[in-house]
Amino acid sequence: MLAKLIIMKYDANQLKITEVQKSKIEEINFDNLVFGEIFTDHMFTCDYEDGTWKNPEIKPYGSIELDPSTKVFHYGQAVFEGMKAYKDDKDQIWLFRPQQNFERINKSGARLAMPEFPKEYFFKGLEELLKLDKEWIKKGFGNSLYIRPFVIATEECVSASPSTKYKFMIICSPAQAYYSGEVRVQFSEKYSRAANGGVGAAKAAGNYAAQFYPTNLAQEAGFQQIIWTDANTHEFLEEAGTMNIFFRIGDKLVTAPTSDRILDGVTRKSVIDLAKDMNIEVEIRRVKVAEIVDAARSGELKEIFGSGTATVINPIVGFGYKNEKFELPKLEDSYGKAFKDTLMKIQYNQAEDKYGWRYQVK
Amino acid sequence: MLAKLIIMKYDANQLKITEVQKSKIEEINFDNLVFGEIFTDHMFTCDYEDGTWKNPEIKPYGSIELDPSTKVFHYGQAVFEGMKAYKDDKDQIWLFRPQQNFERINKSGARLAMPEFPKEYFFKGLEELLKLDKEWIKKGFGNSLYIRPFVIATEECVSASPSTKYKFMIICSPAQAYYSGEVRVQFSEKYSRAANGGVGAAKAAGNYAAQFYPTNLAQEAGFQQIIWTDANTHEFLEEAGTMNIFFRIGDKLVTAPTSDRILDGVTRKSVIDLAKDMNIEVEIRRVKVAEIVDAARSGELKEIFGSGTATVINPIVGFGYKNEKFELPKLEDSYGKAFKDTLMKIQYNQAEDKYGWRYQVK
Ligand SMILES: Cc1ncc(COP(=O)(O)O)c(C=O)c1O
Ligand SMILES: Cc1ncc(COP(=O)(O)O)c(C=O)c1O
Numbered sequence A, B: 001m002l003a004k005l006i007i008m009k010y011d012a013n014q015l016k017i018t019e020v021q022k023s024k025i026e027e028i029n030f031d032n033l034v035f036g037e038i039f040t041d042h043m044f045t046c047d048y049e050d051g052t053w054k055n056p057e058i059k060p061y062g063s064i065e066l067d068p069s070t071k072v073f074h075y076g077q078a079v080f081e082g083m084k085a086y087k088d089d090k091d092q093i094w095l096f097r098p099q100q101n102f103e104r105i106n107k108s109g110a111r112l113a114m115p116e117f118p119k120e121y122f123f124k125g126l127e128e129l130l131k132l133d134k135e136w137i138k139k140g141f142g143n144s145l146y147i148r149p150f151v152i153a154t155e156e157c158v159s160a161s162p163s164t165k166y167k168f169m170i171i172c173s174p175a176q177a178y179y180s181g182e183v184r185v186q187f188s189e190k191y192s193r194a195a196n197g198g199v200g201a202a203k204a205a206g207n208y209a210a211q212f213y214p215t216n217l218a219q220e221a222g223f224q225q226i227i228w229t230d231a232n233t234h235e236f237l238e239e240a241g242t243m244n245i246f247f248r249i250g251d252k253l254v255t256a257p258t259s260d261r262i263l264d265g266v267t268r269k270s271v272i273d274l275a276k277d278m279n280i281e282v283e284i285r286r287v288k289v290a291e292i293v294d295a296a297r298s299g300e301l302k303e304i305f306g307s308g309t310a311t312v313i314n315p316i317v318g319f320g321y322k323n324e325k326f327e328l329p330k331l332e333d334s335y336g337k338a339f340k341d342t343l344m345k346i347q348y349n350q351a352e353d354k355y356g357w358r359y360q361v362k
Helices: A071-075 A098-111 A119-132 A205-220 A266-277 A289-298 A335-347 B071-075 B098-111 B119-132 B205-220 B266-277 B289-298 B335-347
Strands: A008-010 A016-018 A042-049 A052-060 A064-066 A078-080 A083-087 A093-096 A144-153 A166-175 A183-187 A225-229 A236-240 A244-249 A252-255 A282-284 A301-308 A312-321 A324-327 A358-361 B008-010 B016-018 B042-049 B052-060 B064-066 B078-080 B083-087 B093-096 B144-153 B166-175 B183-187 B225-229 B236-240 B244-249 B252-255 B281-284 B301-308 B312-321 B324-327 B358-361
Touching (some): A042 A119, A052 A119, A071 A144, A071 B078, A078 A098, A078 A205, A078 B071, A093 A335, A119 A166, A144 B071, A205 A225, A205 B071, A236 A289, A244 A335, A252 A266, A266 A312, A266 A335, A289 A301, A289 A312, A312 A335, B078 B098, B093 B119, B093 B335, B098 B119, B098 B266, B119 B144, B236 B244, B236 B289, B244 B289, B244 B335, B252 B266, B266 B281, B266 B335, B289 B324, B301 B335
Parallel strands (some): A016 A052, A183 A225, A252 A282, B183 B225, B183 B312, B252 B281
Antiparallel strands (some): A042 A052, A078 A144, A083 A093, A093 A358, A144 A166, A244 A252, A244 A301, B008 B016, B078 B144, B083 B093, B144 B166, B225 B236, B244 B301, B312 B324
């Protein structure tokens, strides 16, 4: 897959850039994208060895060769991030709060005993990559380029101890405005996502595989996703697999506090800030399953929605708990919809950005 | 690294075998092996695609090429096993309860939504591999070949859902009788290894990375390992990072019951069986931290040891809890030592095997 190289240069930050000879963009049908399957022409890579990050490089997207003893295969020492680039009508490219993702990948890494990645490499690598692959970011509200920074442990040794070698990479996948269908969730009664004192607050690779089997069971029961409850009592609602969760009871929003079990979502914290502006009260506190079930019965539960980079705000139309199913009302004045519109307008440079959340790539 | 091929044949089970042209065994210093760094000449691989396991193959040990979007890198969908092959004085090769490892890798896989691996492929692949690399199994009490079967998710897609493709592999690493030095453990007060309803009972890759950071902290405090406590209260002792744990109070052994948080160790269950034979009482029940601390103070705590394939039985000479350090007495009649001798004699075909635990490779 590695195309012939036409440019090879070193810039001030010692970033080596090798461009593809010919872009594969012509082969892509941008009107029919499946999430996460197609990647742009280039990728960013950087290696950690002998106690330091070295060889930051942008090169043609392609396979990596790894020994079967490579630690990531055996001990799951890997973390990732998810962010998006947006293009406005003037072909300007924007990121949304990328500093948050940068900080979080290092926070995740620290919990997994991985070395901190330097800020300059992260931003330089990311921005040069986006500029090189800018044709892959399509205009149009909802279109974006999904960006996946990740780090894997690359030491070739099967002893169960932190790796001495790592590879940091950024790959990018074009994404369409995406309608996930009607989402119904199951409140977890038995399985758990994270332990107190565990790694739930990190975007650690292993957290995701751990959810697949229970999610399969939920899907067989007619739900698309799970809302995880605390592992200890299963009485408190925490978050979904890749989204934080908000409940609207009457005119008030309720969401669980972040903790060492819950990912501190960038969309979640943005929603909380926007709510203040919109005079919507948000209570950040433990959310009892029983409270939500009662509110659903009494009709006070107006909305549930998830927040996350992939879908921004994902409305949830119903939930299941202990063999009972609840449907939520269809709302005229959905908070979720209002947050989504506001957030997307900021992301696509169509609205004022009073918080300074937008970050231009130029 | 792929050597030229000299033999290529299909046997009855459609196992394709490609031998190396020249073994690299001459280059290895078997008197100075670091655990898990050197691998034998061959490896076993098998791929899952289109709903079925296909192409079981033994070939020269070497790198694999993977797309950066491969799911194992992002979502930690990977499980493994650890087992050993032993050589007796007549050059016969033995495994110890391999059926247990086979069953456990599928149990781990099921929890991570991975497809079951067929028994015939597992045993045929493993045995042919061991026969091909038999020179790597060195005679001598304590020498062995560490065997690492593992499965990784290989679908090339970053959406957070179970992979549709997998690779099963077996790699083998020669291991020496191994003295781990004096092991002191810390009882965990804050961090946790596993949640109720989580994946602690599976040999899931992500469980191991999650332990690295707390273990680093324990090491800085002068301990080699952690004994994990329950995530909920931290009042009950569960297991160590790669060992189950036994406590001897007076003449009685106590060990935690297996659960969805604790790995069902093969060595653990063998020790429990042997104890019965040796008229040692074993209580399988929750073990309170407070009970062990009290027993240490009163002098009733005689021994702590870990059980696991890597070291068989690992004596623990002291422990720390809440800024207090406790040292254990040096014993003449150590249970741990007795179990280790008995187990190893069975493993090396030097003692009667009344349980039928030995499995000959021929
Ligand atoms: C477990 C989990 N919770 C929540 C989120 C939402 O976080 P963010 O809004 O930063 O995308 C994600 C996804 O990124 C996640 O993986
Ligand atoms: C978490 C954990 N506990 C216990 C063990 C011991 O199990 P076994 O005796 O089967 O090697 C292992 C290692 O294999 C392990 O990884």
